[in-house]
Amino acid sequence: MDTKEPLQKLLDYLASDMELCNRLIMDRMQSSVDLVSQLAAHLIVAGGKRLRPLLTLASARLCGYEQLSQGSMPRHVRLATSIEFLHTSTLLHDDVVDESKLRRGADSANVVFGNAASVLGGDFLFARAFQIMTEDGSLDVMRVISQACATIAEGELLQMTTQNDLSTSIARYYEVIYGKTAALFAASCRVGAIVADSTVKDEEALENYGLNLGMAFQLVDDALDYSAKQEELGKTVGDDFREGKITYPILIAYQKADAEEKKFWERVIESCDQTDQDLEHALSLINKHQALEETLKEAMSFANKACDAIRHFPEGELHSLFEEIARYTVTRHF
Structure with missing residues (x-):
């Protein structure tokens, strides 16, 4: 019996x-400016799940991609590298905006190198990603990824407008997580299909798979901020609470709250008037109203939609792995 986790498989x-x-990641993150290479290495070499580039590689293979020429780096590998650089760029910027202290269990780049260097390092990786895409030469790829980049920026700005606002609707929350997370998942998958010269039907199916997977992924991330252990998660637990971020567990707990509980949430989230004991009380209210269970149930609904999106692809090991990854996303602990 294979006991490996789906991601490892x-x-x-x-x-x-x-x-x-x-x-290719190691090669293209090099720069004549030592600080740039050090900054990129701090985050990239630290590892991470590499899920987004994996989705590009897997999507290309699912669509039957085969390298046509020998001796050159395959297109799907180059574009997967570009996707990873874009993702890493957003992490560097996000940690500055969120004033994060930890990333993947280590000091975040902004702590080690400072905010200015982190922002500029993110800009370098963003530019490097587009250099790689330009070398590939596909306008379809450029269109998909450039649109995703615009959507990511919109998602982050939209999150700023909903921060500390308990009147935020579930629909608006979904707009936020589509922008900040799901859009790049969707683009990662569609690019793989484009590289394989697949049909528009296949492109759209894989894009929908990635979109729903990304929605599930972010819902679980939002739940983990209130349930995971810090050493497992690789970042500080409770950051969303301290920053007053509006996430699904908070929205559910607030919707179900009585008058006294609503006053608590309004004080700690809207007014950001928090004491050292407030996180523990927040967790008790979240547990009381089963907000984490509802969040994971919603995540599983998106995971099932992801699986449904690729039903028309032939059965096989890789197809099964796509389904396993979708469901594993909901059960992961980091």
């Missing part, structure tokens, strides 16, 4: 592709 399945991708 996908990594094993795509081992040769990921080896090339990691090699």
Whole structure:
């Protein structure tokens, strides 16, 4: 019986592709400016799930992609590298905006190098990503990824407008997480189909898979901020609470709250008037109203939609791994 987690199984399945991708990541993050290389290395070499580039590689293979020429770096590997640089760029910027202290269990880049260097390092990786895309030369790829980048920026700005606002609707919250997370998941998958010269039907199916997977992924992230152990999560637990971020568990707990509980949420989230004991009380209210269970139930609904989106692809090991990844996203602890 195979006891490996689905993510590891996908990594094993795509081992040769990921080896090339990691090699290209190391090569293209180099710069004549030492600080740039150090900054990029701090986050990229630290690892992470590499889920977004994996989705590009896997989507290309699901659509039957085969390298046509020998001796050059395959297109799907180059574009997976570009996706990873874009993602890493957003992490560097996010940690500055959120004043985060930890990333993947280590000091965040803004703590080590300062805010200015982190922002500029993120800009470098963003530019490097578009250099790689330009070298690839596909206008379809550029269109999909550039739209995703615009959507990511909109999502982050929309999150700023909803911060500390308990009147935020579930629909508006979904707009936020689509922008900040799901859009890049969707683009990662669609790019794989484009590289494989697949049909528009396949492109749209994989885009929908990525979108729903990304929605599930962010819902689980929002739940983990109130349930995970810090050493497992790799970042400080309770950051969303301290920043007054409006996430699904908070919205559910507030909707179900009685008058006294509503006053508590309004004080700690809207007014950001918090004491050292407030996080513990917030957790008790979240548990009382089963807000985490509802969040994970909603995440599973999106995971099921992701699986439904790719039903028309032929059955096989890789197709099964896509389904396993979707459901694993909901059960993960980090």
